[in-house]
Amino acid sequence: MQTLTVTPKMRAFVGGAFYPTGFSLVMYPSEDEALEIARRLTDHLFRIDDIFLVPPQVVLQEIAPTVDASNKPLPSMGSDGSIARSLVELAEQGHVGLLIRTANDQEINALRGVIANSNYSFAKAYHSLAIEDL
Numbered sequence: 001m002q003t004l005t006v007t008p009k010m011r012a013f014v015g016g017a018f019y020p021t022g023f024s025l026v027m028y029p030s031e032d033e034a035l036e037i038a039r040r041l042t043d044h045l046f047r048i049d050d051i052f053l054v055p056p057q058v059v060l061q062e063i064a065p066t067v068d069a070s071n072k073p074l075p076s077m078g079s080d081g082s083i084a085r086s087l088v089e090l091a092e093q094g095h096v097g098l099l100i101r102t103a104n105d106q107e108i109n110a111l112r113g114v115i116a117n118s119n120y121s122f123a124k125a126y127h128s129l130a131i132e133d134l
Contacts, residue, residue, distance in 0.1 A: 001038055004052040004099050006062040018063045018084045020099060020126050024111055024134060025054070027090050027097040027122035034096040037118055045110040046100060054097030064088045083124065083131060095121050108134070 012019035028034040038051050067084045087097070102108045108125050112134050115123060123134035 001048050001051050001053055004054045004058050004062070004097075006058075006066070011066055016066055018066045018087070019131075021128050022101060022103050022126065024100050024102040024108060024125040025087070025097055025122065026100070026111075026115055026120050026134065027054070027087070027095045028118070028120055029093075029095055031055070031096045033119055034098050037115060037120075038098055040114050041098075041100060041111070044114055045107060050101035052099040054099050056091035056094055056096065059087050059091035059097065064091075086122065090121055097122070108132075 006018065010018060010020040010023075026034075026037065028037065034053065038048075038053070041051055042048050063084055067088070090097075100107075100111055102111055102125055111125075115134065125132040125134055
């Protein structure tokens with residue numbers, strides 16, 4: 001498992017907010033919980049190369065700058081900016097994320113099955129045209 005580095009492809013075309021199309025992001029209150037879910041994911045359909053650890057400092061250093069700070073109290077034109085702000089708030093509280101490549105419905109459903117009874121604080125799938133709750 002690698003630590004996430006936000007690439008230009010992981011940003012919305014309009015506005016530039018964090019929007020990793022073809023991935024899902026799940027956040028947990030602790031790193032131990034996130035790593036346990038990563039282990040469970042590799043026991044199912046997922047390869048370790050398709051899972052990225054997202055420590056709080058990565059959210060604060062690489063995702064937070066994708067949100068226009070001048071609009072922080074206001075909702076963005078789309079939901080991607082407000083969701084990115086939610087990620088920043090969780091990171092400020094120490095939450096740790098996993099970014100998982102979910103290219104199709106089968107992978108999204110497999111992810112749902114693994115995280116269903118876990119203590120996640122955030123879980124979204126990023127599709128090309130919409131963000132879906134997991």
